[in-house]
Amino acid sequence: MKIAVIGTGYVGLPTGVGLAELGNDVICIDKDENKINALKNGNLTIFEDGLPELFAKNVKSGKIKFTMSTKEGVENADVVILAVGTPPNPITKEADMKYIHAASEELAQYITGYTVVAVKSTVPVNTGDEVEKIIAAQNPKGEFDVVSLPEFLREGFAVHDFFNPDRIVVGANSERAKEKIKELYAPFEGKTNILYVKRRSSETIKYASNAFLAMKIQYINEMADFCEKSGADVYEVAKGMGLDSRIGNKFLNPGPGYGGFCFPKDTNAMAYMGRVKGVDLSLIEATIRGNDKRKINMAKRILEEVSNIRCPVVAVLGAAFKGGTDDCRESPAMQIVEVLLEKGAKIRLYDPEALENAKKILGDKVYYATDMYDAIKGADVLTILTEWEDFKSLDLQKTKTLLKNPKIVDLRNLINRDEAISLGFEVKAIGVM
Numbered sequence: 001m002k003i004a005v006i007g008t009g010y011v012g013l014p015t016g017v018g019l020a021e022l023g024n025d026v027i028c029i030d031k032d033e034n035k036i037n038a039l040k041n042g043n044l045t046i047f048e049d050g051l052p053e054l055f056a057k058n059v060k061s062g063k064i065k066f067t068m069s070t071k072e073g074v075e076n077a078d079v080v081i082l083a084v085g086t087p088p089n090p091i092t093k094e095a096d097m098k099y100i101h102a103a104s105e106e107l108a109q110y111i112t113g114y115t116v117v118a119v120k121s122t123v124p125v126n127t128g129d130e131v132e133k134i135i136a137a138q139n140p141k142g143e144f145d146v147v148s149l150p151e152f153l154r155e156g157f158a159v160h161d162f163f164n165p166d167r168i169v170v171g172a173n174s175e176r177a178k179e180k181i182k183e184l185y186a187p188f189e190g191k192t193n194i195l196y197v198k199r200r201s202s203e204t205i206k207y208a209s210n211a212f213l214a215m216k217i218q219y220i221n222e223m224a225d226f227c228e229k230s231g232a233d234v235y236e237v238a239k240g241m242g243l244d245s246r247i248g249n250k251f252l253n254p255g256p257g258y259g260g261f262c263f264p265k266d267t268n269a270m271a272y273m274g275r276v277k278g279v280d281l282s283l284i285e286a287t288i289r290g291n292d293k294r295k296i297n298m299a300k301r302i303l304e305e306v307s308n309i310r311c312p313v314v315a316v317l318g319a320a321f322k323g324g325t326d327d328c329r330e331s332p333a334m335q336i337v338e339v340l341l342e343k344g345a346k347i348r349l350y351d352p353e354a355l356e357n358a359k360k361i362l363g364d365k366v367y368y369a370t371d372m373y374d375a376i377k378g379a380d381v382l383t384i385l386t387e388w389e390d391f392k393s394l395d396l397q398k399t400k401t402l403l404k405n406p407k408i409v410d411l412r413n414l415i416n417r418d419e420a421i422s423l424g425f426e427v428k429a430i431g432v433m
């Protein structure tokens with residue numbers, strides 16, 4: 001099939017590469033000239049495990065191409081996938097639809113023959129209807145259907161998740177569109193659940209799923225706080241809970257709060273939709289409030305360790321919102337660092353992949369270290385904010401010689417606590433006393 005992907009970011013790029021690998025002819029479109037130039041020159045613009053190899057292979061075979069021209073990508077495409085951003089409105093926190101609307105208007109004029117426009121971006125319920133109206137107004141003779149094709153990939157595992165999805169949800173209101181999407185996903189037939197539902201149900205499934213996962217994280221974080229006060233161990237509690245198949249053992253990992261480009265914005269967008277429709281989504285509202293507060297409380301925990309020092313130096317390991325990605329958008333690490341800076345701390349920051357993106361947020365307010373030990377050198381306390389595998393291999397003996405005070409606030413519970421304590425460290429972890 002001929003596929004156009006509009007928006008070549010964390011979703012569009014792995015999706016385009018994955019579809020090319022499945023044998024489709026893919027053109028990825030983006031407005032960002034730097035991105036398109038880099039991709040045309042064979043340079044990836046995001047960090048994703050397994051992507052470099054597949055990207056290089058499909059660029060070489062000509063199965064994937066890159067362009068800034070919507071015309072070039074869309075005319076002749078069987079399926080046009082919309083994967084542009086839907087960032088939060090800074091005031092209302094509703095999903096800002098300007099990129100979806102603009103891309104729909106642009107693509108409308110280049111539709112030739114029957115085309116399925118698949119909305120992969122996370123969008124409010126009713127967006128399919130809106131996109132349909134925009135395209136029909138621009139191109140009244142255009143033969144097209146709009147489907148909802150929500151994306152469930154996890155950043156850091158985008159390639160794995162593309163080829164091994166838990167489920168594929170398709171919101172199609174016409175049989176013709178459904179058949180086209182069936183053809184697109186034929187390689188997954190029999191290998192995963194492919195659920196065909198009403199378009200509005202599909203749009204809701206995405207938000208309902210992300211809000212539920214965010215709530216699960218907030219729930220285990222609250223249990224972690226409770227365990228710290230009660231002498232229980234949150235890992236034992238999570239294990240005991242997770243053995244109940246109704247609860248499940250995933251997403252019961254306590255930490256500094258959820259972040260990233262999806263959970264914060266999607267919970268806020270869902271809460272907004274509830275308010276607009278007059279539906280009481282109090283669990284989601286409480287999740288948002290609890291998660292926001294958690295990041296401030298985490299910063300306080302770090303500062304408590306250095307309360308006797310004026311302008312303490314804090315070594316921070318981790319900037320990305322989670323391990324395996326370079327994405328710092330809404331990263332708890334960034335938000336905690338901002339609070340530490342406000343309170344007068346000096347920061348020595350290290351992350352194996354995300355420092356370039358961290359610089360875009362923090363500018364010259366922090367010192368960007370060359371490695372873990374450069375960050376730790378001369379600091380009054382060490383804190384771990386992102387669960388990178390690399391941090392697990394931290395040499396604690398060496399760390400002790402480099403730190404001014406043997407204090408660690410491990411907000412990801414990554415280091416070997418027993419070893420650290422036996423070496424004379426004071427360790428504060430999550431959910432354990």
Ligand code: NAD
Nearest residue numbers: 007008009010011030031032084085086099103121122151
């Ligand atoms: P992103 O910001 O990384 O990428 C979006 C891209 O769209 C940018 O490169 C931007 O330049 C481009 N763009 C905007 N308007 C355009 C236009 N008119 N024509 C061509 N290109 C245009 O965003 P992302 O993280 O890939 O997210 C995209 C969507 O997918 C969002 O709705 C998001 O909520 C959803 N989503 C994201 C994830 C994730 O893990 N990042 C997971 C599931 C769903």
